[in-house]
Amino acid sequence: MEEKKKIATRDAYGRALAELAATDKNLVVLDADLSKSTKTADFAAVAPERFFNAGIAEQNMIGVAAGLAACGKTPFVSSFAIFATGRAYEQIRNSVANPQLNVKIAATHAGITVGEDGSTHQSIEDISLMRTLPNMTVVVPADAIETTQAVKELAAFKGPAYLRLGRLATPQVNDENYQFKLGEAVLLRPGRDIAIFACGMMVAVALEAAELLAQENISATVVNVHTIKPLDNDSIIDNAGCCGAAISVEEHSIYGGLGSAIAEVLAENCSVPFARVGIEDKFGQSGSPDALLRVYGLTPTAVATRAKAVIAKKNSK
Amino acid sequence: MSLNVVADYAKEMRRKIISMLGLSGSGHPGGSLSATDILAELYFDGMRVDPSNPKWEDRDRLILSKGHAAPALYAALALKGYFPVEELDNLRKLGSRLQGHPDMKKLPGVDMSSGSLGQGLSAANGMALAGRLDDKDYYVYVIMGDGENQEGQVWEAAMFAAHYKLDHIIAFVDHNRLQIDGNITDVLSPEPLKDKWQSFGWNVQQIDGHNIEQIATAIAAAKQVKAQPSLIIADTIKGKGVSFMENQVSWHGNAPKAQQVEQALSELA
Ligand SMILES: Cc1ncc(C[n+]2csc(CCOP(=O)(O)OP(=O)(O)O)c2C)c(N)n1
């Protein structure tokens, strides 16, 4: 892949909100004392009358958003993923998802690439928590371009949604002509031997892994599964079916996230050799994002190795 | 509406509460009966609502944060005309709009789903903020339990309302002094409630929560308060109106049997 400028999805989020402020007068933004980190401060700067700091009180913040939504507003609420979805889980369940209120939970600092702050701040369970809730839409954008479009689409879409964003500046996988469509996975690279399904910053890693595999004459499909719920079952079944082997790659626990979602679809529809690449029943720890990705097996090389093991299984059948 | 008429509605609500709980065979009579007079005053006098237009944007809102008192809310809504009174017989039945705890997606007149204690005041904050953003003058009423005041989220919400000067929130604490496991001061004391709420920046009144006139007066006084949310601590009796239920912790979450229904209804005649 060409070297393109790296941008964090949280930066794109803040910019998209600030842009929307002018046109979407219903938009209201809440944060829990992390607006500089989540980048909602960008919105606060241009629409201070529609920005509310809830303080370090995430449970109330979710409830406030529910009340705003019940009166026709479109609230975006932000904090770190661990606090937004973990601390306030039951508030999201009972005050947002069950009454199907139009609240967007846009959480940053998801995954281990939070880095040095360590495991207390590294959310590796949030996709799982949000995916299990009826009525909840779950989106994990791969890059800044996709984030910008996802924010706009979710602002227009009526219903509860979770948007998972990262802290780290990451490569762009989409170009300016890219068109995000909620619930439609994107085939980024067609191949024959294995399908790699990825979300978030792991999409760029998957593309690099596919490059490495190509050097060994292995042809890998790469699919950006930006919407985890509703999952694009057709894309999963078609691409896994065509290749006869598949892996999932995510910066999240292998329990309950993208990998689990795909395993569920494959087990019920199209059983092919499959592996989940993600964080394996462990907490994170302090370290640089790069070091952590290495230790937890989320580098292009590690992904390529896992892909080859699954292909070997297919061939030994 | 005259206060006597409101009192008549309160009595009719109590009769409906007993009958519907008798039919459902489960539910929460104690906390429904303690909150009945507050709800009667709100729906039949204090609140600006239109049952023929339950989603009216300018309406006052009510959040029954202690959602287990749903039978009291359902009785008020039915008598007000939001849905047929006969539907009260379907309480807690499969497919019913009258869920065990209030569901805003199912039943017209329910402004916020509730049932998990501690969450209602937060939603009220959001509704009051929305009203302010839209230049509307509606009020948002909340009814909390006194045991519910043990929830941390209540105090997050209390801080928020005071910080943002949400003077269109009028919240009640149904101060019946009981929760499931006993007396609130034995389980985990939330007292002194009045001092706590005052120190959190709220305008606080304490009244007899079964005296319609005092409830009406307190609401009127709360509406005069500017730049501050209002709390009304309503001293109540759990199970009020049914002799064998009054002040009995055992009637928190038990439905009356046929014979008990009969006795209760004769007392409420
Ligand atoms: C978060 C939460 N925890 C526990 C319960 C179970 N519960 C239902 S009612 C109740 C006691 C409520 O006491 P109080 O707030 O004093 O209500 P009231 O006496 O008016 O019935 C409890 C613990 C619940 N509904 N929500």
Ligand SMILES: [Mg+2]
């Ligand atoms: Mg009580």
